[in-house]
Amino acid sequence: MSDDIEPEDSAPRSGEDDAPESEQAPGDVLLEDEDLARAEIEAAAERAADAKAIGLEAGFGERFIAAITGTSVVVTLLAFLSALVIGAFIIAFSEDAVRETLSYFFAQPGDAFRAAGDAVFSAYRALLQGSVGGTTQLSETFVTATPLILTGLAVAVPLRAGLFNIGAEGQFVAGGMLAGLIGFSLTGLPMAVHLPLALAAGLVAGGLYGWIPGILKARTGAHEVISTIMLNNIALLVSGYLISTTLFRRPDRTDPISRSVEESARFPRLIPWEPGLRVNTSLLVAIALAILIFWLVERSTRGFELNAVGLNASAATAAGMNPGRSLVLAMSVGGALAGAGGAAVILGLQYRLTIGFSAGIGFSGITVALLGRGRIGGTVAAGVLIGALQVGGRNMQAQTGTSLELALVIQALIIVFIAAPGLVRAIFRIKADDLATGQVAKGWGA
Amino acid sequence: MSQNTLAPAAQRRRERRFGLFSLLVLAVMLGVFASSTRGAQATFILNDARGQLFELPDLILPVVPTVIVLSALVAGIAARQFTRGFGSRAVVIVGVVALLFVIAFLTWAAAGGQLSVVGLLRGSLARATPIAFGAMAGVLCERAGVINIAIEGQFLAGAFTAAVVSSIAGNPWVGLFGGISAGVLVAFMLAGLSIKFQADQIVVGVVLIVFATGVTSFLNTQVLSGNPQLNSPTRFASIAVPVLSEIPLIGPVLFRQSLLVFGMIAAVIVLQYGLFQTRWGLRLRSVGEPPKAADTVGIHVLATRYKAVLLGGVLAGIGGSWWTLDAVGQFSREMTGGRGFIALAAMLVGRYSPVGAFGAALIFGFSDQLATSLQLLRVPVPSDLLLTAPYLVTIVVVAGLIGRLRVPAADGKPYVKQ
Numbered sequence: 114m115s116d117d118i119e120p121e122d123s124a125p126r127s128g129e130d131d132a133p134e135s136e137q138a139p140g141d142v143l144l145e146d147e148d149l150a151r152a153e154i155e156a157a158a159e160r161a162a163d164a165k166a167i168g169l170e171a172g173f174g175e176r177f178i179a180a181i182t183g184t185s186v187v188v189t190l191l192a193f194l195s196a197l198v199i200g201a202f203i204i205a206f207s208e209d210a211v212r213e214t215l216s217y218f219f220a221q222p223g224d225a226f227r228a229a230g231d232a233v234f235s236a237y238r239a240l241l242q243g244s245v246g247g248t249t250q251l252s253e254t255f256v257t258a259t260p261l262i263l264t265g266l267a268v269a270v271p272l273r274a275g276l277f278n279i280g281a282e283g284q285f286v287a288g289g290m291l292a293g294l295i296g297f298s299l300t301g302l303p304m305a306v307h308l309p310l311a312l313a314a315g316l317v318a319g320g321l322y323g324w325i326p327g328i329l330k331a332r333t334g335a336h337e338v339i340s341t342i343m344l345n346n347i348a349l350l351v352s353g354y355l356i357s358t359t360l361f362r363r364p365d366r367t368d369p370i371s372r373s374v375e376e377s378a379r380f381p382r383l384i385p386w387e388p389g390l391r392v393n394t395s396l397l398v399a400i401a402l403a404i405l406i407f408w409l410v411e412r413s414t415r416g417f418e419l420n421a422v423g424l425n426a427s428a429a430t431a432a433g434m435n436p437g438r439s440l441v442l443a444m445s446v447g448g449a450l451a452g453a454g455g456a457a458v459i460l461g462l463q464y465r466l467t468i469g470f471s472a473g474i475g476f477s478g479i480t481v482a483l484l485g486r487g488r489i490g491g492t493v494a495a496g497v498l499i500g501a502l503q504v505g506g507r508n509m510q511a512q513t514g515t516s517l518e519l520a521l522v523i524q525a526l527i528i529v530f531i532a533a534p535g536l537v538r539a540i541f542r543i544k545a546d547d548l549a550t551g552q553v554a555k556g557w558g559a
Numbered sequence: 560m561s562q563n564t565l566a567p568a569a570q571r572r573r574e575r576r577f578g579l580f581s582l583l584v585l586a587v588m589l590g591v592f593a594s595s596t597r598g599a600q601a602t603f604i605l606n607d608a609r610g611q612l613f614e615l616p617d618l619i620l621p622v623v624p625t626v627i628v629l630s631a632l633v634a635g636i637a638a639r640q641f642t643r644g645f646g647s648r649a650v651v652i653v654g655v656v657a658l659l660f661v662i663a664f665l666t667w668a669a670a671g672g673q674l675s676v677v678g679l680l681r682g683s684l685a686r687a688t689p690i691a692f693g694a695m696a697g698v699l700c701e702r703a704g705v706i707n708i709a710i711e712g713q714f715l716a717g718a719f720t721a722a723v724v725s726s727i728a729g730n731p732w733v734g735l736f737g738g739i740s741a742g743v744l745v746a747f748m749l750a751g752l753s754i755k756f757q758a759d760q761i762v763v764g765v766v767l768i769v770f771a772t773g774v775t776s777f778l779n780t781q782v783l784s785g786n787p788q789l790n791s792p793t794r795f796a797s798i799a800v801p802v803l804s805e806i807p808l809i810g811p812v813l814f815r816q817s818l819l820v821f822g823m824i825a826a827v828i829v830l831q832y833g834l835f836q837t838r839w840g841l842r843l844r845s846v847g848e849p850p851k852a853a854d855t856v857g858i859h860v861l862a863t864r865y866k867a868v869l870l871g872g873v874l875a876g877i878g879g880s881w882w883t884l885d886a887v888g889q890f891s892r893e894m895t896g897g898r899g900f901i902a903l904a905a906m907l908v909g910r911y912s913p914v915g916a917f918g919a920a921l922i923f924g925f926s927d928q929l930a931t932s933l934q935l936l937r938v939p940v941p942s943d944l945l946l947t948a949p950y951l952v953t954i955v956v957v958a959g960l961i962g963r964l965r966v967p968a969a970d971g972k973p974y975v976k977q
Contacts, residue, residue, distance in 0.1 A: 203774075207781040277761055335958040338708065338761050339907065342900050343950035343957075354943035479765060516780040521773030528766045533758035 189486065191537050192530030197237070200523045204236045204515055205229035236515045243508020244501035250508070252390040256462060258500025260285070262399045263454030264478025265485060265492040265499075266406055267323075267447040271337075272487040273410055274443035275423035280326060280341025281451040282475025283348035288319035288452020290352050293459045293466045294361065296374035307377040312398065312456050319452015320445045322348065327444025331437035337444065345475070353468045361466060371466035380461035395461035400493070402453060407489040409446070419443055451475060473521075477503075480524045483531050499524065570644070577653050578640035584660045585633045592663050593626045598671020601625070607677045607811035615807045622670045629663045668938045679925075679932050680812045685886070687917075687924030688823045689714065689895075692878030693902025694909060694916035695830055696742075696871035700749075702834065702911060703867035704847035704969040708764025709749055710875050711899025712771030716741035717879020719775040722890035723783075725792035731884050734792055735877065738884070742876020743869055745771060750868040754861055757973040768899070776892045783890060794888045795819060817885045819877065823917075826874065830913040843867050847967035850974045860974050878902070904953035911967065923949040 205211050211232055214225040244254050264281040271278040292315030299307060326344060329335040355361050357369040364372075380393040410416040421429040422439040429436055454474065463470060481499050485492030506520030530537050603618040633656055639645065645652045665674065693710040700707035720741035725734020745767055753760040783790040795818045804814035834840035842863055845853040850860045883890050901923050908922075909915025926949060930942035 203777070207778065209785070277765075279765060329954070329958050333958040335954070339903070339957050340954050342708075343904065343953050346897055346900060346950045347947045350943040350947045354941045357941075476769065480769070483762070516777050518773050518777035518780060521769065522777055525766055525770035525773050528762070529752070529770065532762040532766055533752045533756040535756035535758070536752065539756075 188537050189484065189531060191541055192527050193484075195530050195537065195540065196523045196526035199526050200519060201233040201237070203519065203522060204233050208232040208515075232513070232515075236509050236513045236519075239509040239512040239515075240502070240505035242505075243512075244505035248387075249389050250504065252384075252392040253504045254497065254501045255392045255396055256500075257504050258497045259396045259399045259461070260454040260458050260474045261477055261481050261500050261503075262403060262493050262496030263457060264451050264475050265481025265496045266403060266478075266489065267319075267451035267454065267475075268478045268482035269447075269485060269487050269489065269492045270406060270410060270419075270450065271443040271447040272482055273416075273423050274419045274439050275426065276327075276330070276337050276440060276443055276447075278323070278326075278341060278444065278447045279338055279479065280323065280344050280475075281447070281454075281478040282471055282473070283341065283345035284319040284322045284448040284451035285455040285458075285475040285478075286348040286352050286471050287322035287448075287455070288315035289455025289459045289470060290355065290361075290466060291315060291318035292452075292456035293371060293374060296378035296460055297372040297465075299378075300375055302375075302377055304377040304381075307375065308380065308460065311374070311378040311460055312453065315452045315456025315459075316449045317452070319455060320449035323448015323451065324441060324445040327441040327448075330444070331440045349469070349471070352466070356466050356468055363465075369468050374460055374464045378460055379464060380457070391462065393461045395457035398453070399457065402450060403489060403493050406446070406450070410489060415439075415442060451478065454478075477524065480528050483528050486531075570646075570649075574640050574644040574649055577649060577656075578637050580653065581633055581637035581640055581656050584656055585630055585637060588626055588630045588633065588660065588663045592667035593623055593630065597667075598622065600671070601666045601669035602673045603665075603669060604673055604675045605677065605808050607815070609811070609815070611807045611810055612805040613807060617673075618676075620666055622666055625666050626663045629659045629666075633659055668933055668936055668940070672936050674932065674936065677808060677811050679928055681816070682928035682931070683921060683925040684812065685816065685820060685924070686927045687920040688820050688885075689878040689881040689898055690902045690905050690923055691823050691827065691917050691920035692874050692881070693899055694905035694920055695826060695913050696746075696873075696875035696878070697903055697906035698830070698834075698909075698911055698913055698916055699843070699867045699871040699874070701906070701970050702844050702847045702967055703864045704850060704967060704972065704974070705750070705753055705864055705868050706760040706764065706971040707746075707749060707868070707871060708761055708903065709745060709767035709771075709899075710878075710902045711895060711897065712764075712768040713742045713745045713872060713875035714879035714882070714895040714899045714902075715771045715775045715893070716745050717876040718882040718894060719778065719879075719890050721876075721880035722792045722883035723789050725794075725884060726789050729793050731793050731795045734884050735795075735880050738880030739873050739876035742874070742879060743872035746868050746872025746875070749872075750865050753973065754864050754868070757975075760971050760973075772893060775890075779890060779892050790890055792883050792888060792890075794884050819881050819885050822877065826877075827913050827917045834913065844967070846974075847969050849969050854974075854976060860976070864974075875899075875902075901949050904949055907953060908956045910965070922952075 208228070211225060211228045214221075214228045218225050243250055245251060264285055267281040267284060268278050292311045295311040295314040296307075299310070302310070322344065326335070326337045326340040329340050330337045353369065356371055361371040363370055380395040380398075382390065382393045383396070384390045384392065408416075410419065418429065418434045419439045419442065421432070421434060422436045426436045429439075455471070458470065458474070459466060477499060481495045482492055484499065485495035502520050502523065506517045509515050509519070510517040599622060601620045601622050603620070605615040605618060636652060636656055640649075640652070668674065693714060696713065697707050697710055717738040721734045721738030724737025725731050728734065749760075749763055749767060752758045752763045797815060797817050798821070800814040804810040806814070834844065842853070842858050845858060846860045846863045846867075853863075854860050879895065882894055887894065902920070905916050905919035905923055908919035909917070926945060930945045933940060933945065934942055
């Protein structure tokens with residue numbers, strides 16, 4: 114099944130080894146400055162190696178970016194589709210009605226198929242209705258999507274610099290905690306001052322919490338995955354402790370629940386005359402931040418350096434860039450975005466801090482960023498999609514009794530298929546070359 | 560080994576850093592522990608309630624004098640760290656300082672109350688068991704060049720399957736087999752995706768954690784909550800080794816444990832010997848260093864990696880079974896509570912060796928058990944903050960503040976035969 118992909122995988126690899134020499138032999142370089150010449154050769158090698166070749170040999174960042182951004186839209190769609198299909202099987206086999214029909218499967222197989230079909234159809238219909246079936250549902254989808262967009266970007270930006278930020282959860286907690294603290298401990302401020310201040314507190318706290326693994330990576334080489342995992346756990350434990358202290362806890366309660374954020378620090382609702390619609394201005398903040406990040410990553414000089422470091426750190430160094438600075442910048446910006454996500458949830462939705470208020474939103478950011486293939490626009494779209502999936506999952510649980518966790522399973526399956534494009538290729542027997550340009554385009558163009 | 564190769568200047572800097580650490584410890588000991596107003600005496604119970612050959616007297620320590628003596632020892636160490644230094648034993652000395660600190664802390668915590676030393680140590684060893692199993696799984700995978708972040712996922716899958724299989728079969732051994740199968744299944748997905756499809760190993764690991772969390776939580780609410788008979792596993796009974804378990808203090812701690820604890824200790828010994836003294840271990844380690852050399856001399860790199868990851872799955876599956884077949888006896892959602900990450904941490908702190916990982920697992924198991932014991936003593940130390948200790952230690956170790964961590968050279972890099 115998978116044997117047919119191996120030749121394609123190994124073919125471009127040998128090409129990559131030869132390419133730099135044949136295209137630009139060292140003798141052709143007539144620059145006097147040797148460092149410049151080396152940079153030139155490195156850059157040429159970089160251009161010569163296509164995305165698939167990078168995917169096989171080279172450092173973590175290079176392979177990773179190639180694996181994520183080099184995947185075509187087709188793979189992303191097929192990954193989503195495959196995940197839904199496997200999810201359907203899981204629904205079918207976990208449904209009691211279906212399992213009962215299995216006991217006489219060989220006598221009347223039709224019953225089993227009908228029961229399974231019913232279970233899957235009604236579950237997915239509830240999923241769809243719950244996410245886009247009306248204005249309330251749409252509002253909920255965007256409410257859920259807002260922090261997901263931000264944590265998704267928090268993973269996507271470091272991804273571009275070749276870093277895998279698993280720490281969005283911890284950064285989200287840090288941002289939410291400080292934003293909440295500013296939100297309820299300062300009183301009597303006008304909203305024009307209080308809300309921006311609380312939001313800025315979230316950005317700063319998240320940014321600092323992202324800066325730690327960044328500086329550790331740049332200075333000591335500590336792997337960001339390990340340090341962010343540890344920082345996540347530390348953030349969850351410390352926040353649990355802090356919420357139960359007098360600094361945060363509501364004076365009239367003994368259980369760990371914080372005071373409520375002042376009205377002046379709450380994000381106003383977008384449609385205040387409809388009480389059921391919780392969608393609020395934090396969505397606009399998320400979109401504004403996404404546009405800002407798009408400019409930073411895709412258009413600015415710093416962003417160019419960041420991408421260069423992610424694609425080939427040694428080439429970037431040879432070209433006079435400072436990879437350490439880019440790593441720290443990427444992690445700090447990522448952390449700030451996750452912190453903004455925490456602020457959006459606390460100031461726009463929950464208004465108070467409880468233990469475990471992050472509820473895995475930071476981890477979902479990983480799915481969002483991978484589904485968005487590390488691009489800014491793609492991540493925003495993926496945030497809305499995953500938000501819809503989660504909101505729909507709640508409706509599915511309420512209507513058909515299929516547990517909410519199915520949304521988590523589907524999410525995981527989506528990333529499995531996206532992270533291993535070879536798997537999708539093997540399942541759908543697509544040749545690697547077709548995927549590079551997109552099957553449809555190739556059929557028309559060539 | 561690594562400390563001998565340090566330049567003298569770097570050696571000096573490191574000694575000074577350790578000295579600062581000792582001073583910090585000293586400040587806490589004198590500032591917090593010695594000024595305790597919670598009671599003049601600390602009582603440590605050395606006997607097990609279930610009896611032993613002969614009873615030991617309770618250890619009763621005066622709090623303030625004990626802390627002051629311990630502080631004096633730390634002060635002496637700090638003085639030497641700043642002047643002559645300890646040379647190649649510097650890291651060991653840091654451990655001694657930490658140990659003195661822990662003793663002072665316990666004395667302070669038990670002031671005016673009673674602390675069962677047997678319970679503390681016994682619980683530490685029990686809680687270290689899954690961590691050590693998971694860490695050994697990590698050691699096997701990473702020595703062979705495959706990063707295994709998914710230990711947490713293997714734990715969850717193992718715990719869930721062990722619970723269900725043991726409930727159906729009514730036999731913990733069959734349940735253990737189920738747990739092992741689940742661990743191997745996750746390992747197989749890790750191996751397949753990262754070795755065959757060459758997906759990024761760290762991404763795959765994270766994905767498998769999300770996947771295992773999702774599937775077990777889903778099946779838990781969907782199936783187990785409606786069928787409680789599927790979630791009442793038969794557990795392994797505690798075993799008392801004849802004679803040896805009667806030795807006071809040591810007996811109850813080491814020889815009155817459950818089967819999985821003995822299994823863990825056996826696994827540590829076998830794996831340590833196997834990895835570093837046998838041909839199998841040499842081959843396994845050679846495919847984790849740049850594997851081209853191993854390939855050149857005829858070792859099948861990919862097959863060796865597959866076997867290592869699957870064997871790791873066996874160990875992680877046993878580790879996961881510990882929750883449902885030993886400690887708790889019922890599966891609940893996300894019950895492993897991030898211990899898989901602590902296992903990962905133990906592997907790093909133990910520097911990719913089974914014995915080192917076991918040692919680290921003991922430390923983490925101790926901090927885990929201590930958090931529980933202290934809640935009983937009503938000590939004004941939030942257990943949440945105490946539980947951050949393993950994570951902080953890991954960051955310090957990974958950042959190389961104690962010494963460089965030597966990672967297997969080909970860790971995380973897929974291999975393609977040319």
